[in-house]
Amino acid sequence: MSINVIEVTDLSVRYQQNPVLENISFSVYAGDYVAIAGTNGCGKTTLIKTILGLSQDYSGTIKLFGEKIESFSEHRRIGYLPQTSYLSRQGFPATVREIVACGLLSIKKFPKRTEKKDIASVDRVLSMLKIERLKDKLIGRLSGGEKQRVLLARALVSEPELLILDEPTTSLDPSARNDFYETVSELNKQINVTVLMVSHDSATVGKYASKLLYLNRQIVFYGSFQEFCISNEMSRYFGKFEQHLICRQHNGNNNDKIS
Numbered sequence: 446m447s448i449n450v451i452e453v454t455d456l457s458v459r460y461q462q463n464p465v466l467e468n469i470s471f472s473v474y475a476g477d478y479v480a481i482a483g484t485n486g487c488g489k490t491t492l493i494k495t496i497l498g499l500s501q502d503y504s505g506t507i508k509l510f511g512e513k514i515e516s517f518s519e520h521r522r523i524g525y526l527p528q529t530s531y532l533s534r535q536g537f538p539a540t541v542r543e544i545v546a547c548g549l550l551s552i553k554k555f556p557k558r559t560e561k562k563d564i565a566s567v568d569r570v571l572s573m574l575k576i577e578r579l580k581d582k583l584i585g586r587l588s589g590g591e592k593q594r595v596l597l598a599r600a601l602v603s604e605p606e607l608l609i610l611d612e613p614t615t616s617l618d619p620s621a622r623n624d625f626y627e628t629v630s631e632l633n634k635q636i637n638v639t640v641l642m643v644s645h646d647s648a649t650v651g652k653y654a655s656k657l658l659y660l661n662r663q664i665v666f667y668g669s670f671q672e673f674c675i676s677n678e679m680s681r682y683f684g685k686f687e688q689h690l691i692c693r694q695h696n697g698n699n700n701d702k703i704s
């Protein structure tokens with residue numbers, strides 16, 4: 446039986462009394478690669494932040510690895526790549542190795558010191574993401590695609606079981622974007638990390654993710670791409686053309702045919 450990594454039940458979130466998410470219920474199982482899609486402002490980032498315990502005004506229940514978020518303390522099990530990071534700003538005075546090592550410091554108790562085994566962990570993740578050559582460079586001097594790989598390495602250095610990414614490819618060109626999605630897909634398959642990724646680009650991410658969660662304040666659709674592609678209800682909601690665009694990428698990747 447698959448482990449329930451994220452379990453959200455009847456979640457509603459407000460900002461200053463304004464409802465942003467309503468009656469959201471879904472589960473993510475170990476090994477899933479879930480893409481969260483939807484138009485700007487539909488609540489994708491809010492959903493992720495609430496799952497991570499960064500939102501106060503909500504009702505409903507969220508469990509991570511079976512534990513309610515109010516009492517969840519095993520943050521090492523989760524890697525998070527936020528939408529924007531001050532770390533990748535031009536001129537930020539830290540090397541790639543230092544940035545990636547921060548991913549270990551944040552889960553240490555005081556006194557927070559970098560030990561020998563931490564350096565080995567940093568080097569291992571840089572090698573896994575094929576960016577060892579960048580280790581002594583300043584992050585602010587790297588290309589957009591390289592910076593995102595470094596931030597991905599930082600999210601992965603504690604060997605999390607769940608990786609949460611919020612629009613990680615917004616600033617990347619199409620080629621770097623596809624490389625990034627491809628890398629996440631390989632990680633999902635090879636090290637079996639469960640992935641929850643927000644993407645504004647549901648068509649492209651359909652090529653890599655195994656499930657689609659489409660939001661519009663409520664859940665419009667949650668299921669596999671195969672289910673999405675044959676759903677008449679989704680054809681009516683998206684229009685056949687949009688549905689076809691999303692499915693074409695996924696089916697192209699899996700050599701299936703759209704029904």
Ligand code: ADP
Nearest residue numbers: 460461465483484485486487488489490491492
């Ligand atoms: P998405 O990630 O889908 O673009 P968000 O979750 O960022 O959407 O935002 C959903 C809605 O909540 C938007 O209308 C946005 O303006 C509003 N919102 C987001 N963050 C805040 C905040 N800190 N305070 C008030 N409103 C917010």
